[in-house]
Structure formats: structure tokens, C-alpha cells
Amino acid sequence: MVGMATQGSFVLAVGTKKGLWLATSPDRREWSFTGPHFLMSEIPSIGIDTREGRTRIMVGVRNEHWGPTVAHSDDLGATWSEPEQGAITFPEDTGAALERIWQIYPDAESRPGVVWAGAEPISVWKSTDGGEHFELNRGLWDHPHRSDWGAGYGGAAAHSIVVHPQGETVHVAMSTGGVYRSLDGGTSWEARNKGISAYFMPDPNPEFGQCVHKIAADAAVDGRLYAQNHHGVYRTDDNAESWTSIAEGLPADFGFVMLTHPRREGTAWVVPLKADGERIPPNGELAVHRTDDAGGSWRRLDNGLPRGEYNSVLRDAASVDPAEPAGVYFGTRGGTVYASADEGETFTEVASHLPDVLCVRAAVVAGA
């Protein structure tokens, strides 16, 4: 076991370029770390599944030599399991090979065992056995747009999956391609990028091709989602039929992170970076920005954050926990991890000098 984890305590998972670190805390202030797990493998994706009274940590692992795989632990990292045949492998007829798992997303409480994954090459996967075996989503894989989807600097991947907790609506975001929506649980998909700019294309308002960096749903308002774009911050109130800018009031509209509150309407967090060409916090001053009115206004949160920070924060290197008040966590490419137990009002450095932080996830331990 990691630290002295007990039911109701907190677990923080930090995936880096060279391994995974895990921490537990009884109070979100003092953290007890173990690691590195999977030393010398990058961990670009983590899913913590606390449904059914069990805490399962699933990680996307990628080794430069030995390739990608998915592993899971039901004992907070004391032991790890890897399905013999691999949890995610492309069917033979696709002629494709898995490069990297970018997203592991446990579905809602009402669908225990269902876990979604997003991967490179651009693909979405679904497991019904708690993440041990995934099936390729053929609707998206066979989409006629697929040959026109492109690769950003980090690779071509489906990196965001948002599933409606009750209905059959699924939103996926990919770079580059933009937002795609399914109203039938993933059988069919349509691009839904109206209003999102793709300034780097000849037509800056195409049907698809946007470089949406991250999307997240408002937990309290049906049909409302937020997007951090490759320049541009947006909100939709109509289930992605149209998007409107909510960037006003931010020091920059570039960034990778988009987090939403686990329960409260209108609350979201971003971590602005100066620009596409200057991927640093504006003026080298790292800050989180939070809106409590769905993007109508933003408040700078930098209490406890350093002056003079020139590392960026990647799209999945940030997380919220489900507690009250919500905890906010993020890590930098400089290997520092910050945690807030009060929704970002104050941050504390909980780890430093790690390899580049690729993914951060936090949860309340179940069944410890």
C-alpha cells in the first residue's frame, strides 16, 4: 500500500516522462509518495476508477523500446497487472498499431465496469470489464473524415472523452480534428466545431480540423461543455451545436488544460500559456484561472505558485478531485506538482524535480 491509505483518504497519481508516482494523503495537505513505478516508461494517461467500492488505478504505459500497454492496480500500486494479450490492440483488419494511450476515462456510476480510452493513432476504445480489455470504436475509426485528421506536435490522438452520465451522448476531442459528437453511445459521430477557430488553416472556420486541446463538461448543466483550444477558450450550451468564446478576461487564450467542477454549475479552471509560439506562462508567472460564471469572468489564482516559471502544463497534467471543496492539482513539464485543497485559492508544492509531468489524476480512495 502507498502510505497509510484508508477509505476516504486521497490518492494522487502523477504520470511522467519516466515513470509513475503515487501519493496518498488523509487531508490533501501532507502527501506520502511512492515511485517511480514503471521506471523509464512514460505514463501519458491515468484513470482512477472508484466505482463498486474499489479503487482501480489504470495507466497507459509507453516505453520507447517496448511499446505501449495498459496496466492496472487494485492495491494503490503495490502490484500491477497487465493483460497477456494487451488491453488495447488494433484489430488485424485495420493494419494499425497502437502508439500511445492518451486518455483513460471511467464512465458514470450508473455504468460500472465501463471505461473509455482515447489513443494514438486517433481512435476511441471502450471496455466493459473495468479496463482489462477494450474494443475499438468502429464508428469513429471508419469515419469518412479520418484520412483528413492531422497530427499536432504531440501526435495524432483522441485525447478527450466526455460521456453523459445518463444518456447516450459522447463527445470526443482530437488533435487535430476537433470535437466529434455521438448521440447514440458511439455508433455514429459528427463533427461539432461551429464557432471554434482554426486560424492555422486556409479556412479558419472549417467543419473539422480544429486543434481542440481539451474539453470538459459542466456537471450541473446539461449540454454545456468547455473547450481549451489551440488559441481560444470556448463554451457551448447546446451540446456542441455551437461554441462561443469565453476567453475575455484571461491573460492569454492559449493553453492545454480544461477542468470543470465535479458538481457546481459554471466553475472551470484553465492554465493560460502566453501563445502558440511562446509556450510559457504569461510573463513567466504561473497562474491558474477560475471562472464561477461559466466563462463570464475569470479570477487569477496564484497563491502558492512560483514567480519565474517557464514550463508549460500539458492537457492531462491537471485534475480535480470529487471532494468538497474540490481539490485542484497540476504538474509542469519541469516536474513540479502543485495541489490545492480549496478549489485553487491556495496551492502547495507537493513534488518537485520529477521528470516532465504528462498526466495527473486525483481521487478519494474507495474500499481501502
Place this chain on the structure above:
Amino acid sequence: MPDISVVLPSILQPLAGGQSVLTAPADGPVTVAKLLDSITADFAVLARRLRDETGALRRFVNVYVDGDEVRRLQGLDTEVAPGQEVLVIQSVAGG
């Protein structure tokens, strides 16, 4: 029947039941692809570490036959005869 032996790097040996050398029976030349199929038949995770699901050798996995890296020969179609030495070595990569 003579064997063909494949020497594994230490980092992969736990995936082969702790063995440093895996052997495949062969009464004549076989391709490297068939050889890898044979030695990994009981070690599925090892198989996935060496090749992706299309069967391609992973980019930074090198297989040497009598000192020659198979990419400089006929790739996975390179034939190996009983008695030849096959080495699996990870290439220099990463930082």
C-alpha cells in the same frame, strides 16, 4: 531436431519465465518472424514487447543474426539456420 537459440537482454528475461535464452526447434532455415512466433508462443507479453500488433519489429528493438542487424538484411524475412546465433538487443534510444 536441432535448435535455434535466441538470447534475450536481461530486462526482458522476467517476461520469459526468467530464461536468458529461448530455443525453437528447427530442421532447416526459418525466417526471423517465424522464429519470434515460436519462441514467444508461451510468452504473450514478451511477444508484444518485441513486435506491434501488425507484426512489425518495434522501432528500437534490434535483432541480430550472426552479428548482423536484420534490418540490414531482409528484415523479419531474414532466414536463420540452426546453429546461427540470434540476439535481441534494445537500441540506444531515449534521454
